Amino acid sequence: MGLLRDAAYLTGGLVALPWLLYKVATDRHYRDRLGERFGGGPAPAAGRVLWIHCASVGEVNLARPLVKGLKAAHPDLAFHVSAMTPAGRDYAPSAFPDATVAYFPLDFSGAARRALRRLRPCGVVLVELEAWPNFLEECGRQNVPVAIVNGRMTERSFRRYRRFGWFFGGAFRGLSGVGAQNEAYAGRLRELGAQPVVTGNLKFDADLAFDAVAEARLWRESLGLGDAPLLVAGSTHDPEERIVVEAYRKLRVPFPDLRLILAPRHVDRADEVQKVVEAADLQCYKKSRSSPGGPGGGVILLDTVGELSRLYSAATVVFIGGTFCARGGQNMLEPAVLGKPIVSGPSLSNFEDIARTLTEAGGMKVLGDPAGLAPALEEFLRDPAGARAAGQRAAAAVEAGKGAIGATLRLIESSVLKGS
DSSP states (O other), X not given: OHHHHHHHHHHHHHHTHHXXXXXXXXXXXXXXXXXXXXXXXXXXXXXXXXXXXXXXXXXXXXXXXXXXXXXXXOTTOEEEEEESSHHHHHHHHHHOTTSEEEEOOOSOHHHHHHHHHHHOOSEEEEESOOOOHHHHHHHHHTTOOEEEEEEOOOHHHHHHHHHTHXXXXXXXXXXXXXXXXXXXXXXXXXXXXXXXXXXXXXXXXXXXXXXXXXXXXXXXXXTTOTTOOEEEEEEEOTTHHHHHHHHHHHHTTTOTTOEEEEEESSGGGHHHHHHHHHHTTOOXXXXXXOOTTOOSXXXXXXXXXXXXXXXXXXXXXXXXXXXXXXXOOOOOXXXXXXXXXXXXXXXXXXXXXXXXXXXXXXXXXXXXXXXXXXXXXXXXXXXXXXXXXXXXXXXXXXXXXXXXXXXXXXXXXXXXXXXX
């Protein structure tokens, strides 16, 4: 089956070859560390190596408390952390300074085999899903146990896995352990052949690795925000920047001192987003080019990686991106844990459980269409006490959802480390 998958991947690669060559020539992210994509990378650390795979920045942050707990229980354990996206690959070394870091190999049999033989891990932990069939098949051949933690399986993903079941084969049946976020996800994973247990959602347990009050003060001083109300639009996608900018233009009439920070989900869209802002006759300042004291006016564009969760500490109200387009939403727990009122669009399939929890608690408003964005934001801005109360309800809901770390660590111990 691996050969058939390799042939399918190769066919797809040949079809996309002109685009791939263009990206390699014009985007350094597609050519930097290219050997890692084919199983190369840094030399493995001495001793037992546990491979933790995180798709991007969000999963890297989820893995931090897990690695901390595993280190405490197994001081001899070394860690290798992989990521799929350039943002995750760039961020991982700062999150795990004692680990080796590389891109996850492309799902060709040879690349997976090469990476596993180089690292010789005692086990692999996949954060959320990332179930690549050739990689899992090769892990089985080399007797490397694999566990999925914080597993999720949306209805859309479930339909896709079922439709292409011939391609994925028995990938899920060979897993040593699967921890699912909730029973709905567990049921779908069970139908695909896994044997999951519900361990809860690690996002509720994510570490707040900074002083929120001090962080808010730092951001406001460095960006010249003063005491002005601040709208942060986090992890936005096209066309959400245009939607937010239009709402911001309307809100500046009743709130002339309101400031806006746009944080696109992919920082390589920074130039594109800047053009959107300037097309609305607004000045745009990239955070990476701001001098101490900040621009003092205009829209600020967060074009750096790994800072959004800290930036939320300075917000008055937060819009969560990926929700006014078919992206399924982005992580709304980061502002919620900081006690910020949240507004989103209706596309929330990737965070349906979390969104429901925050909405039912009264800490988050879900809007049916973009026309409701400005009025919803205005309601929070006109009632600061009500906005603070909504944020407090969001934070309380996050606190009530904690507890997944312990269950997840026990799953890794029993399925991958075998209690050693």
